[in-house]
Amino acid sequence: NAGVTQTPKFRILKIGQSMTLQCTQDMNHNYMYWYRQDPGMGLKLIYYSVGAGITDKGEVPNGYNVSRSTTEDFPLRLELAAPSQTSVYFCASSYSPESYGYTFGSGTRLTVV
């Protein structure tokens, strides 16, 4: 049971480049989330999804896009990378937000130069 898998683990982007951060879970969780964590700070919610085909904005969605075509996958897209998007990105999933905790991936460390 792999849990939540994120790829890549590290990436350096140049300003204006685009990339997709991959997230997949094998627990059949309906709920999935993307967070970012800046150095020394708590996590901030970017986007979330309550099921395949349904996504919604979190606290800091600007500069990002998501899609949820399957239950397992929830990719995060950066279209025009900016230095302000340098951060560690965590994907998480949950069976039920109320009754269960979230399972987090190990993160993607992104640097935009």
Add this chain to the structure above:
Amino acid sequence: DAKTTQPPSMDCAEGRAANLPCNHSTISGNEYVYWYRQIHSQGPQYIIHGLKNNETNEMASLIITEDRKSSTLILPHATLRDTAVYYCIVRLTGSARQLTFGSGTQLTVLP
């Protein structure tokens, strides 16, 4: 969701109980208290959660005061591997939108 207040840092001797406090004085009746921890550079790890009653699992115990305005996470026998940032989060029932992480408490377990 209600705001939480935690001390920025705490130390604990290895083998002793670590008691991490959290104040959530504006909590409402249908908000749960969650605890997560984040070991350096890793993704947060769920520890425990509760609504009204005290809870215990294999990792920790959660003590919630009768008025629900504060809670304490107890690690009964802290080890060096418990050194981490611990987050206390209050979250509204039925809300898929937010699990809001504040700055947490840096717990350092000392040998």
